Each structure stands twice: as structure tokens, then as C-alpha cells.
Amino acid sequence: MNNSYIDEPMLEAYVYETSQIIETLEQLMIQSEKVGNFSADAINEIFRFMHTIKGSSAMMMFNEISTLAHKIEDIFYVIRENQGVKYDFSTLVDCILESVDYYKIELIKIRNGETPDGDTASLTDKVNDYLEMLKEDNGLKKTKKEKETKSEKDQKYYIRPSKKEDPAKYYKAKIMFKKDCEMENIRAYTVIHNIVDLVEEVLYKPSDIIDNDQSIDDIRANGFLMAIRSTSSEEDIRKYLEKTVFLESLDFGEAEEDWYKEFEVIYQDQEIHDDIKIPETSKKYIENQKVKKEKEDIKQEVTATTTQSIISVNVDKLDMLMDMVGELVIAEAMVSQNPEVVRLEIESFEKASRQLHKISSELQDMVMAIRMVALSTTFMKMHRIVRDMTRKLSKDVVLDVYGEETEVDKNIIEKIADPLMHIIRNAIDHGIEDGEDRVAKGKSKQGSIILEAKNSGSDVLIIIKDDGKGLDKQKIYEKAYNQGLIYQSIEDLNDKDIYRLILHPGFSMKEQVTEFSGRGVGMDVVAKNIESIGGSVIVDSVLGKGTTIILKIPLTLAIIEGMNIKVGESRFTIPIVSVKESFRPGSREIIRDPDGREMIMVRGLCYPIVKLYEYYGLRTDVKDYENGILIMVEEDDRSCCLLADELLGQQQVVVKSLPNYIKRYKQVKGLGGCTLLGDGSISLILDVGEFELSNVLDK
Amino acid sequence: MNEDMNGLLEDQEEDTQKGKFLTFSLGEESYGIDIMYVTEIIGIQPITVVPELPDFVKGIINLRGKIIAVMDARLKFNKAPKEYNDRTCIIVIDIAQLSIGIIVDAVAEVINISDDNIVPPPNLNSGGRKYIKSVGKSENSVILILDCEKLLDEQEIDELKSSND
Numbered sequence: 001m002n003n004s005y006i007d008e009p010m011l012e013a014y015v016y017e018t019s020q021i022i023e024t025l026e027q028l029m030i031q032s033e034k035v036g037n038f039s040a041d042a043i044n045e046i047f048r049f050m051h052t053i054k055g056s057s058a059m060m061m062f063n064e065i066s067t068l069a070h071k072i073e074d075i076f077y078v079i080r081e082n083q084g085v086k087y088d089f090s091t092l093v094d095c096i097l098e099s100v101d102y103y104k105i106e107l108i109k110i111r112n113g114e115t116p117d118g119d120t121a122s123l124t125d126k127v128n129d130y131l132e133m134l135k136e137d138n139g140l141k142k143t144k145k146e147k148e149t150k151s152e153k154d155q156k157y158y159i160r161p162s163k164k165e166d167p168a169k170y171y172k173a174k175i176m177f178k179k180d181c182e183m184e185n186i187r188a189y190t191v192i193h194n195i196v197d198l199v200e201e202v203l204y205k206p207s208d209i210i211d212n213d214q215s216i217d218d219i220r221a222n223g224f225l226m227a228i229r230s231t232s233s234e235e236d237i238r239k240y241l242e243k244t245v246f247l248e249s250l251d252f253g254e255a256e257e258d259w260y261k262e263f264e265v266i267y268q269d270q271e272i273h274d275d276i277k278i279p280e281t282s283k284k285y286i287e288n289q290k291v292k293k294e295k296e297d298i299k300q301e302v303t304a305t306t307t308q309s310i311i312s313v314n315v316d317k318l319d320m321l322m323d324m325v326g327e328l329v330i331a332e333a334m335v336s337q338n339p340e341v342v343r344l345e346i347e348s349f350e351k352a353s354r355q356l357h358k359i360s361s362e363l364q365d366m367v368m369a370i371r372m373v374a375l376s377t378t379f380m381k382m383h384r385i386v387r388d389m390t391r392k393l394s395k396d397v398v399l400d401v402y403g404e405e406t407e408v409d410k411n412i413i414e415k416i417a418d419p420l421m422h423i424i425r426n427a428i429d430h431g432i433e434d435g436e437d438r439v440a441k442g443k444s445k446q447g448s449i450i451l452e453a454k455n456s457g458s459d460v461l462i463i464i465k466d467d468g469k470g471l472d473k474q475k476i477y478e479k480a481y482n483q484g485l486i487y488q489s490i491e492d493l494n495d496k497d498i499y500r501l502i503l504h505p506g507f508s509m510k511e512q513v514t515e516f517s518g519r520g521v522g523m524d525v526v527a528k529n530i531e532s533i534g535g536s537v538i539v540d541s542v543l544g545k546g547t548t549i550i551l552k553i554p555l556t557l558a559i560i561e562g563m564n565i566k567v568g569e570s571r572f573t574i575p576i577v578s579v580k581e582s583f584r585p586g587s588r589e590i591i592r593d594p595d596g597r598e599m600i601m602v603r604g605l606c607y608p609i610v611k612l613y614e615y616y617g618l619r620t621d622v623k624d625y626e627n628g629i630l631i632m633v634e635e636d637d638r639s640c641c642l643l644a645d646e647l648l649g650q651q652q653v654v655v656k657s658l659p660n661y662i663k664r665y666k667q668v669k670g671l672g673g674c675t676l677l678g679d680g681s682i683s684l685i686l687d688v689g690e691f692e693l694s695n696v697l698d699k
Numbered sequence: 700m701n702e703d704m705n706g707l708l709e710d711q712e713e714d715t716q717k718g719k720f721l722t723f724s725l726g727e728e729s730y731g732i733d734i735m736y737v738t739e740i741i742g743i744q745p746i747t748v749v750p751e752l753p754d755f756v757k758g759i760i761n762l763r764g765k766i767i768a769v770m771d772a773r774l775k776f777n778k779a780p781k782e783y784n785d786r787t788c789i790i791v792i793d794i795a796q797l798s799i800g801i802i803v804d805a806v807a808e809v810i811n812i813s814d815d816n817i818v819p820p821p822n823l824n825s826g827g828r829k830y831i832k833s834v835g836k837s838e839n840s841v842i843l844i845l846d847c848e849k850l851l852d853e854q855e856i857d858e859l860k861s862s863n864d
Contacts, residue, residue, distance in 0.1 A: 570748055616750035658749070659759060659768040661799050661851065668751045674759065674766055682747040682761050 014060050015111050016312060021049045022103050023377065029100070030383045033093050038079070046096070047076040053103070055186045064120045065106055068099055071127040078134055087134055095126055097384070170260040171228040173241055174251040177219065184219040191224070191244055199230035199237065223251075227260050315410060318371055325360075325367045326654035330676050332360050333651060361652070371411075375453050375462075376404040378417050382424050382451060389428040396435055397428050397447040406453040408460050412553055415533045416462065419526040423464050423549050424449060426523070431468030431547055441544065443467065459535075462551040471541035473498050480504070499539035503527035552689075560655055562675070564648035564683060565631065567612045568620030571683035572644070573653055573675055578688040580632040580639065582647060585625050600630065600641055607632065608694050611643040615670070620645055638693035642686075651677070655685060718811050720835065722842055723790065723803040725772055726781075730803075731812070731835055731842040736792040740806055743787040760800060762791065769800035775850075776830065794847050801850075810837050817844070 028045060032038050038046070050073035057066035072095075079087060102123055106116035175191065177184045188204070195202055205225045230237060238252050335341070336353035379401045386399040408416075432438075432447035439445055450465040477490045480501045486493070503523050527537050535553040562573035563582075583602075591599045591606070598609045609630070613620045622628045622645040630641040653675035657663070672687030720731035721740075746758040746769055755774035759766050769789055773780055781804065789800040812835040820831045820843075832846035 618748070618750065656766050659766055659799070660797055661768040662749060662752065662756065662759065665752060665756065668749060671749070674747070676761055676766075680761055681745060682759055682766060684747070684749065 011060065011110070014056055015107055018053055018056065018103070019107050021052060022100055022107070025049050026097070026100050026384055027380050029093055029097055030380070030387060033090075033387065037089055043076055043080050047073060047080055050076065059186055059190065062106070062110070062116050064118065065103065065116060068102070068120050068124055068127065071124055071131065072096060072099060075127065075131050075134060078131070086137060088130075091130065095123075095130055097388075099123060099127070169230065169234070170255045170257055171230065171234065171237060172253065172255040172259065173226045173228060173237075175224040175226070175241065175244060176248040176250075177224070178246040178248045184224070185215045187244070187246060188215075188219055188224045191241070192226070195226075195228070195237075195240060199228050199232060201229040203227040227255070229260060318367075318410075322367050322371065325364055329360055329364060329652060329654060332356055333677075334680070364652075371409050372407040373410050373413050374405050374407050375413065378413055378420065379404040379451060379453070381417065382420060385421055385424055386428065386449065389425060393429065395428060395432060395447060396445060397432055397449060399424075399449045399451060401451045403453040406455060406460055408553060412460075412533050415529055416551065416553065419529045419551065420451075420462070420464070422523065422526050424451070427464065427466040427468065427547065431466040431470075433469055456552075460553045462553065463548060464551075465546065465548045467546040470543040470545055470547050471499055471502070471539070472543055476501055496538070496540065499541055500537075502539060503537055560653060560685075561650065562653045562685065563631070563650050564677065565612075565629075565642075565644040566646050566648055567616075567644050568618045568622075570616075570618055571648065571677060571681065572612070573651075573683045573685045574631065574633060574642075574688065575685070576650060578633045578635055580634050582629055582631040584629050587625050590625060602632070602641075608640045608692065609643060610640055610691055613643070613645075622646075633688040633691070633693075635689045635693060638695050640691055640693045642691070653677075653683070653685070718813055719809055720812055720842065720844060721790065721809050722807040723788070724805050724807060725776065725803060726778060729807065729840055729842045730772075731810075731844045732790065732792065732847065733844070734809060736794055736847045738791045738793045738798065741789050741791065741800075742785070743783045743789060743802070757802065760789070762798075762800075765798070767791065767798045767800055769802055771802045773802075773804075792847060794851055797851060799851065810842075812837055812842070 025046065028042055032042050050069045054066050054069035054073055057063075057069060075092070102118055102120065106118050109116045109118070175188070177187060192202060192204055203226070228237060234252075234254060238250075241247075241250055241252060244250075332353075336357065341349065382401070383399060386397055389395075390397045427449055428447075432449070433441070433443075435445045438447065448467050450463070452461075452463040452465070454461050454463075473495060474490070477486075477493070477498055480486050480498075485501060485504055490498075503526065530537050530551055530553065533553060535551060538550040538552065539547070540550070541547040561576040563576055563579050565572050565574065585600055589600055589602075590609070591601060593599065598611075599606050600609055601607075611623075612618070613623065625643070628643050628645055629647060630643055631647075632639060632641050655673045656675055657673050658668075658671065662668075670686055670688075670690045671684050672690075673685045674682050675685055677683050716735050719734040721734055721737050722729050722731045724730070741762070744760050746760055748758040749756070749768075752758075755770050757769050757771050759768050771780070783802070786805040787802060788806045789802055790806065791798060791800050816836040817833045818836075820834050830846055830849055831843050832849075833844045835842040835844050
């Protein structure tokens with residue numbers, strides 16, 4: 001296939017638009033399947049989707065894609081045009097989902113600059129068979145033909161109203177496309193669509209080029225005729241028209257006003273029968289009934305479509321913007337907290353710096369918000385997986401989704417789709433039992449998977465919970481022990497450690513036939529993916545009751561509100577969400593257990609103490625509790641108290657990751673990253689979750 | 700024709716860097732680093748200590764908003780540590796997208812050493828870690844040319860990791 005003439009932006013737009021359509025289509029199918037039929041709206045929408053894909057793919061010369069879309073469009077055409085038609089719903093859904101998968105693969109190929117060469121033969125056959133069956137079943141063999149011929153009239157189509165009286169000239173143009181260029185109507189439409197910027201008004205014939213496939217034959221036979229009124233020079237228009245792709249011949253010249261008027265009169269005498277299809281509005285649902293439209297209406301429609309409210313931006317640019325805002329925040333702090341300026345106590349300076357602070361923090365919020373995307377699309381995809389899996393394994397599983405409106409960073413979304421898929425697949429395949437087994441165990445016949453997302457401090461938690469058979473601790477342990485992954489005895493390991501073994505890359509599933517078989521297929525990939533974005537995976541399970549997998553994902557690259565503390569020469573920053581309180585204890589409140597561990601009693605509750613200088617082996621003069629300060633931190637209802645020398649104050653900081661060199665050496669426990677303080681020095685950010693926290697419960 | 704030009708330009712660019720070495724001193728010896736790796740040289744700055752790392756990794760510094768790790772060449776080569784003074788420099792090198800600062804006693808100069816004057820090191824340290832790629836001769840002095848890749852060798856890192864664990 002020769003794509004040499006396709007310019008990149010066009011291809012990019014095509015891929016973007018088509019993948020969006022495919023995604024929406026997939027969701028629509030899943031929703032429809034839940035209800036058990038297609039609503040009239042859905043049918044129209046699917047029809048329109050396929051139509052768009054057909055058109056744009058043909059434009060891009062992706063013929064296979066286009067043909068398939070055409071066939072599906074035919075099916076929905078029949079369904080749409082014949083109220084109460086009977087059709088095999090589930091086969092149709094399967095058919096279309098299969099096509100959706102095909103499109104996805106092809107789109108990836110196109111994106112990678114390969115030729116979309118997937119074979120559609122079997123798919124097309126399937127769709128064809130279905131269409132034949134559909135027609136036969138309903139005795140509609142001829143309907144389509146009749147419908148099409150019905151609207152075959154010469155209409156003049158009005159694209160752009162004249163806004164002012166001007167000394168415009170009139171031209172006529174006749175375009176003949178090359179033979180076998182296919183989709184002449186779409187190509188003609190492109191010509192019209194792009195020329196409107198150049199001309200005042202353009203009328204053309206045949207007029208219903210988009211909606212009526214018959215117009216192709218017309219254009220092939222008689223050429224595509226345009227009447228143009230324009231203030232642009234003849235040369236400009238000619239040049240534009242000559243650029244038309246697949247142009248065979250162009251007959252262009254100035255025309256008499258009378259001739260134009262005549263053209264126009266024919267147009268005005270006629271009523272517009274067809275609905276208006278304009279690509280920009282095609283996102284919205286346009287009523288597909290034949291509506292008579294007044295000239296005014298069309299005018300509005302056309303202007304409405306010219307305003308675009310969404311643009312797509314390269315993520316790299318956003319990253320850069322994000323970095324720069326980060327630097328700006330640091331620079332702002334450097335200026336407004338400059339000790340020398342602060343000492344001067346200038347009122348106007350304070351006012352101005354407050355204003356600056358307000359603006360920069362709003363700017364920051366905005367940049368963050370731009371990058372945030374709701375999880376809903378990712379979650380939606382899981383419905384599809386559940387559907388396919390339940391079909392294949394003939395299990396009855398329902399997926400409940402909560403908190404899909406939770407927003408996370410764009411980069412993160414891309415990284416969690418695969419892990420989620422793995423986990424859900426595993427849950428259905430190996431977690432949830434067959435219907436009979438479930439009933440025998442006293443569970444409801446229908447298995448359930450709960451997919452939930454929620455914010456928790458500076459993290460987002462994604463919880464996948466099934467009510468299947470759960471993980472068998474003993475068996476996992478034995479397996480791991482035999483494979484030499486662990487050496488400890490089972491008593492020395494706590495449940496979570498054992499469950500975590502399933503994430504171990506070396507934990508092989510071969511020759512496993514029992515309950516947890518397969519659990520772990522791809523689980524190391526899950527762990528790796530999540531860790532690559534700084535998250536963590538927590539596995540919990542109750543044998544016989546089900547398994548819960550929690551993905552803890554940071555809102556990374558975040559600018560966080562942090563509490564700066566000092567230990568000796570080192571500075572640390574604790575995310576403010578983790579800090580509960582800070583206080584200076586008396587030494588009498590400290591309790592020591594026989595092992596020498598220290599605890600403190602606060603309001604009747606006992607908290608463990610972590611001395612930071614001891615923990616990290618730092619040198620400091622402040623070693624006793626009277627001179628230091630305790631900071632109580634909490635994460636996930638687990639808390640501890642950290643001993644530091646002093647508090648330095650609260651500040652917004654940009655989280656930067658530690659240099660790769662250091663990360664390659666060692667994952668230093670409790671360090672989540674680093675940041676620059678106002679004076680340019682570096683502070684290490686503490687990840688409270690990695691300290692030895694303990695459950696402090698009020699009993 | 701065009702390709703020829705491009706090739707020529709590339710050659711030239713390579714040529715300007717080829718055979719040039721940044722020399723620095725550690726105690727009595729002179730070392731050299733292929734100029735290709737060197738991003739910049741900065742004076743010693745306050746270093747933030749990162750706990751739980753081997754001694755020779757001194758910590759991290761803020762290089763105009765970019766945070767990089769620094770290692771002490773003396774400690775890396777098992778020499779006695781020396782107090783930093785105003786001659787002490789950090790040479791920032793960039794290898795395979797990894798930036799790292801190397802603390803050295805003093806930076807000397809950039810010199811040309813032609814290929815004829817570079818010889819492989821004697822095979823003394825077959826068992827030990829080889830950080831010396833070759834030995835260069837320049838006028839009256841001998842320069843030990845560092846193998847930057849080995850300096851950040853992954854395998855070595857792994858060894859360290861397991862010994863730490």
C-alpha cells in the first residue's frame with residue numbers, strides 16, 4: 001500500500017479519531033449487552049461510527065478496514081431502517097467485538113508505521129453471512145436497494161452563507177477523479193470541506209455525497225461539479241483544486257453570474273432532504289430522521305462546528321510545562337522566603353509575594369489538573385475482559401465498579417491498564433469457582449469481582465476483590481520453598497509475605513493443578529509495572545472466601561505539601577497528609593519493652609518510636625526526647641512517632657526521584673524521593689508507609 | 700553527495716573529541732577521562748547525605764535543579780580519604796543517560812594523547828576490579844585512563860547489593 005502521499009498529521013488524526021470511536025463502540029456494545037438489546041439510539045450510533053470509520057479509512061487507503069466497516073454498516077442499516085426487525089443479538093455482538101479487536105490491532109500497526117495488513121477474510125465472511133441471514137430471516141432482500149434509490153435526486157447543497165455583498169467572482173469547476181480511486185464521494189467531500197475557507201460560497205452536485213453511496217457512480221460518470229462564489233483569485237482556487245488527491249482532470253474557469261444564480265435557484269427551490277453530516281459534529285448524535293431544515297438552521301450548524309473546544313496536546317509538552325512550574329514554585333519560595341528580604345519586613349513586598357504565591361499555586365493546580373484523567377475508561381475496558389472470560393469459561397461473574405471517577409496522572413493510567421487486566425483475568429480464571437462448586441460451598445451462584453478506586457492520602461488505591469476460593473497459604477509456601485525462593489520456615493513468615501510470593505518472578509506455575517494454579521501468571525509483570533511507577537502491590541486473601549489485591553499508586557510528579565524537619569545536618573520532608581501531630585514528650589511518657597524498643601503513650605494509645613538519627617545512622621547532638629520533637633505519622637490507620645531534631649516548617653515541594661545511580665544501588669528504606677528547598681539545598685522525602693508502623697487501635 | 704557531507708561532518712565532530720582526555724589528580728597519580736563523557740566540572744558543593752549507601756557514594760547534589768549522585772574517587776579506589784579544599788572538584792560525567800559526579804583532588808588540563816601513545820595496562824590486577832582502561836603517555840608523565848563504563852558497572856552494583864542484603 002502506498003502511503004507516501006499521506007502527510008503525518010492526517011494519519012495521526014485518523015488514528016486518534018478511529019481509536020476513540022473504537023473505544024466508544026466497545027463500551028456501547030458492553031452496555032447494550034447488559035441490557036440485552038440495542039436501543040434505537042445505539043443502533044444509530046453504531047451505524048454512524050461504522051460510517052465514519054469506513055469513510056476515513058478509505059481516505060487513508062486502508063481498504064481492508066474500510067470494507068469491514070462497510071459490511072457492518074450494512075447490517076445496521078438494515079436494522080435501523082426496518083423497525084422491529086428480528087436479529088440474533090449475541091452473535092452480532094460477538095461479531096462486532098471481534099471486529100473491534102481487529103481494528104485495535106490494525107491501529108497499533110498503523111501507529112507504528114506498519115501497513116495494516118491483517119486478514120479480514122474470515123471476519124468479512126462472518127459479517128456477510130450474518131447480513132444474508134438477517135435479510136433472509138426478515139424477507140428484506142430488496143429493501144436496501146429501494147432505500148438507496150429513493151433519495152437519488154439532484155440536490156444542490158448549501159454550505160456557507162454569504163455574509164456580505166462583495167465583488168465576488170463566480171467560477172465553475174468540474175473534477176474528475178482517477179479511475180479506481182474508490183470512495184469518490186468522500187474525496188469530493190474533502191474538497192468541499194477544505195475549500196470553504198477559501199471561498200464565500202460553494203454549491204455542488206451531486207449534493208448528498210456523504211450519505212448516498214449512489215453519488216459515487218454519479219461522480220464517476222459525470223464528474224463532481226462545483227459552483228463557487230469567491231473573492232479569492234482564480235489562481236488560488238485553481239491551485240487548491242489542483243492539489244486534490246487522485247485528480248484525473250480539472251475543468252476550471254470563471255462563470256457567468258447568471259449561470260451561478262441558476263444553480264442557486266435550483267438549490268433554493270428544493271427542500272433539503274438529507275440530514276446534515278459534518279465530521280466535527282459526528283461525535284454528537286445527530287438525529288437520523290429526514291428533517292426539513294431551514295436555511296437558518298444550517299447556518300447555525302455550520303458555525304457551531306467550527307469552534308473546537310478540545311485540543312489534543314503532546315504529553316511531552318505537558319511534562320515540560322510541569323517541570324517548569326515546579327521550578328517556578330521553587331524560585332518563588334527562594335524569593336519570598338529570602339531571609340534578607342524577610343528581615344526587612346516590607347509590607348508591600350509581603351502583599352505582592354502573597355499575590356504571587358496565590359497565582360503560582362493556582363497555576364500549579366491547573367497544570368496538575370490538565371494531566372489528570374479519570375480512571376473510568378480503563379475500568380470500562382475491564383468489562384470487556386470479564387465478558388470475554390466468562391463466556392469462554394462459562395462462569396457467571398459480575399464486575400462491580402466503584403470510584404471510576406477517581407483521577408490519576410495520564411502516565412499512570414497507561415501503566416495500570418495491563419496489570420489490572422492480568423489481575424482480573426486471574427481472578428476469573430483461577431479465583432472464582434464454577435457455579436456448582438460455589439453453590440456447594442454455600443456461596444451465591446454468581447461470582448463477584450469488585451473493582452474500586454479511591455484516594456488515600458497522596459496515593460490512589462485500586463482494589464480488586466473477588467469472592468472466589470482464595471489463596472492457599474500452605475501450598476504457596478511449599479511451592480516457593482521447593483523452588484528455592486525462600487528458606488525460612490512457614491512460622492517465620494507472616495501471611496502477607498507468603499501471599500507476596502505470588503508476585504515473585506521466579507514463582508513458576510508449571511505442573512500446578514491445584515487451587516492456586518495460574519495465580520501468578522503474569523503477576524510478576526503486574527508487580528513490575530506497578531513498581532515502575534513507584535507503586536506497590538498488596539495481596540491479601542482468606543482461604544475459601546476470596547482474594548483482595550490492592551494496587552497502591554502514587555499521584556507521582558506531584559507537588560506535595562510537606563513538613564520539613566531536621567536531623568543533624570540532614571533535612572527530611574514528610575508529606576503533610578501523613579503527619580498527624582507533633583509534640584515534645586517528657587521522658588517519663590516513654591515506655592521501654594524488654595527488647596529495648598521504645599514506645600510512647602499518647603491519650604491512652606501506645607505508639608512505637610522511630611529515632612531517625614538511629615534509623616539512618618546520622619550524627620546529631622539531639623538524642624534525648626527533651627530536646628527533640630516527635631512527629632506522629634500515619635498511613636492506612638497504622639502509625640508511629642518519628643524523632644527529629646526540630647521542625648523547619650511547612651512548604652510545597654516538588655517531588656523529584658532520587659538519581660538512578662542511587663536507585664540502582666539500593667532502594668533505601670523509607671525514602672520516597674527528594675526535593676529542593678527554598679535555599680537550593682536538598683531534602684529527602686520520607687515515605688511514611690515504609691517505616692515500621694503498627695496498628696494503633698482504640699479498643 | 701549529501702550523505703558524504705553528513706559523514707564528513709560526523710567525522711569531524713568525532714575528531715574534535717577524539718584523543719582528548721581530561722586529566723585530574725588523586726594524590727600522586729594522574730588520571731584521565733575521555734572527554735566524550737564529561738559534561739562539566741564544578742567546584743565542591745554541599746552534599747546531601749543519603750543513608751544506607753556505600754562509603755564512596757557521598758550523597759546527592761543539586762546541579763541547577765537536576766539532582767545527581769556524587770562518588771568520591773579516592774574512596775572508590777580504596778585510597779585514604781582527604782579533606783575537601785578549594786582545589787577539590789566534581790567532574791560530572793554522563794554515561795548511558797546516567798549522570799554522576801566524581802569528586803577528585805584537582806582537575807589539571809585537557810590533553811591530546813594519540814593512539815600510538817596509549818597502551819593497555821599491565822595485567823596485574825586480573826582478580827580485582829579493573830577501572831583502568833589503558834595507560835597513556837604524555838611528555839614525561841603517565842596517565843591512567845579510566846574506564847567509565849566499568850566505574851558504574853552493573854555487575855559490580857549487583858555484587859554490592861547482595862553484600863548489603
